[in-house]
Amino acid sequence: MKSRVSSAIDFNALGVQSDHARVPYSSDISAYGWIPVPMICFNGGNGPTALFTAGTHGDEYEGQVALRKLVQLLSRSRVEGRVIILPALNQPAVAAGRRNSPLDGGNLNRVFPGNADGGPTSMIAHYVATELFPMADLVVDLHSGGSSLDYFTVTLAHPGRDDVEAQAVRRLLDVFAAPYSIITDGSGGGAKSTLYAAAEQCGVPAIATELGSGATLSRDGLTIAEDGLARVLREYGIAPDLEAKQAVPTQFVRFIREGAIFSPCQGLFEPFVTTGEKVSTGQAAGVVHRLDETPSDPVPLTFAAAGTVAYRRFPTLTATGDALFGLFDAQ
Numbered sequence: 440m441k442s443r444v445s446s447a448i449d450f451n452a453l454g455v456q457s458d459h460a461r462v463p464y465s466s467d468i469s470a471y472g473w474i475p476v477p478m479i480c481f482n483g484g485n486g487p488t489a490l491f492t493a494g495t496h497g498d499e500y501e502g503q504v505a506l507r508k509l510v511q512l513l514s515r516s517r518v519e520g521r522v523i524i525l526p527a528l529n530q531p532a533v534a535a536g537r538r539n540s541p542l543d544g545g546n547l548n549r550v551f552p553g554n555a556d557g558g559p560t561s562m563i564a565h566y567v568a569t570e571l572f573p574m575a576d577l578v579v580d581l582h583s584g585g586s587s588l589d590y591f592t593v594t595l596a597h598p599g600r601d602d603v604e605a606q607a608v609r610r611l612l613d614v615f616a617a618p619y620s621i622i623t624d625g626s627g628g629g630a631k632s633t634l635y636a637a638a639e640q641c642g643v644p645a646i647a648t649e650l651g652s653g654a655t656l657s658r659d660g661l662t663i664a665e666d667g668l669a670r671v672l673r674e675y676g677i678a679p680d681l682e683a684k685q686a687v688p689t690q691f692v693r694f695i696r697e698g699a700i701f702s703p704c705q706g707l708f709e710p711f712v713t714t715g716e717k718v719s720t721g722q723a724a725g726v727v728h729r730l731d732e733t734p735s736d737p738v739p740l741t742f743a744a745a746g747t748v749a750y751r752r753f754p755t756l757t758a759t760g761d762a763l764f765g766l767f768d769a770q
């Protein structure tokens with residue numbers, strides 16, 4: 440079914456155009472209104488198309504800021520190919536400073552490939568999958584840990600469906616060059632429902648970043664995003680004059696599934712280690728101070744594998760089943 444999202448942007452026209460992806464939404468106070476998802480297109484007419492998105496989760500800020508700064512940079516740069524930028528993809532979530540949309544509760548990185556007749560979050564996903572992916576030669580979706588996670592700087596990608604796609608994904612990871620890269624099948628998180636998984640299903644090489652934590656702006660994460668985006672635009676010949684720092688080669692690592700720790704109870708989470716720290720098997724990871732028994736001994740948490748802390752829970756208050764720690768290790 441054709442997307443019901445519209446825009447005044449003619450993606451084939453040369454030059455710079457800015458509008459919204461207009462997502463129909465009928466509410467008590469706006470019966471025939473639409474949600475304004477900001478979108479800008481730079482088209483130099485001769486080269487590949489990059490699709491850059493942030494604000495897929497509204498409380499992750501490094502990518503949102505990096506893309507807004509990139510728009511300013513590209514406005515005074517030579518663009519050969521085409522760059523389509525949506526810095527606040529789930530606009531209602533961005534405006535609310537939340538991971539998920541306050542309108543329908545939708546998690547935009549869990550509803551791909553979306554539905555033309557679904558709620559606003561699903562309609563945005565469907566628009567990206569059916570209207571934007573077909574134009575794109577590469578996709579970068581910028582995430583961070585958000586309100587609940589302190590995440591190490593890492594880039595994620597699905598492997599591609601064949602050798603040609605695998606090489607294209609590998610090139611994108613190498614050029615973006617975050618400190619760490621993980622090729623994943625998504626089985627630990629969003630499976631096939633994420634933006635970058637849906638791009639893979641359309642044959643478009645795509646990466647997703649994790650750049651920081653805690654619904655604030657990491658200076659280091661922002662720099663990694665800005666440098667990576669500039670390198671991609673320069674190396675793919677889309678904005679060949681952009682200055683970009685020489686890449687330090689990314690290190691490929693893998694998630695250690697058995698290393699993840701989830702909260703066994705409701706309580707107050709006291710971590711003993713922090714993100715980026717190396718840990719060993721059997722090492723004490725922290726404790727959870729139970730809320731429902733006073734006084735009681737805190738519940739100990741122990742690492743079942745050795746590795747590097749990829750993420751840890753950010754808020755102290757925790758509930759049964761919350762992800763407290765994840766580990767990765769060099770391959």
Ligand SMILES: [Zn+2]
Nearest residue numbers: 496499582583
């Ligand atoms: Zn995210």
